[in-house]
Amino acid sequence: MTYLKKSPWIIHYDASSCNGCDIEVLAALTPLYDVERFGIVNTGNPKHADIFLVTGSVNEQNRQVLINTYEQIPDPKVVVAIGICATSGGIFRECYNVMGGIDKVIPVDVYVTGCAARPESIIDGVVQGLGILESKRLAMAEKRAGSRAKAGDAV
Numbered sequence: 001m002t003y004l005k006k007s008p009w010i011i012h013y014d015a016s017s018c019n020g021c022d023i024e025v026l027a028a029l030t031p032l033y034d035v036e037r038f039g040i041v042n043t044g045n046p047k048h049a050d051i052f053l054v055t056g057s058v059n060e061q062n063r064q065v066l067i068n069t070y071e072q073i074p075d076p077k078v079v080v081a082i083g084i085c086a087t088s089g090g091i092f093r094e095c096y097n098v099m100g101g102i103d104k105v106i107p108v109d110v111y112v113t114g115c116a117a118r119p120e121s122i123i124d125g126v127v128q129g130l131g132i133l134e135s136k137r138l139a140m141a142e143k144r145a146g147s148r149a150k151a152g153d154a155v
């Protein structure tokens, strides 16, 4: 599992963004900003992903899609909220159908602010996510080792 730190795969979901932040996420993936230099690959399948990038705010239409996608990503995983809409609802937070930022429905590890979030900030958020991913991986490994030791004591 040590490969995670070096080649995490990301999945991007547009909750209800104006597409401003989505364009910046795509820019981060292009050769100009080249997020792949960190070994990061974009995938369309949540079951292959380690880092969940979400743009836009949560509403009744996308709430369940967001939860379903999150639950399909295997542990350990990291969620990065991209842009002020994903962080807090942003300019849409007073809308009748907007619940707020994505942390209303799934846990968020890294918040990348901005409207739109800049590609440099998105890359910074993803790189912060790598450290969190590694901490979660180590915590899971320790928990597993603890469980095995307890099972060994019981024998």
Ligand code: SF4
Residues within 6 Å of the ligand: 016, 017, 018, 019, 020, 021, 022, 055, 056, 082, 083, 084, 085, 086, 090, 091, 114, 115, 116, 117
């Ligand atoms: S933060 Fe700004 S650019 Fe990004 S989705 Fe919201 S309104 Fe659009």
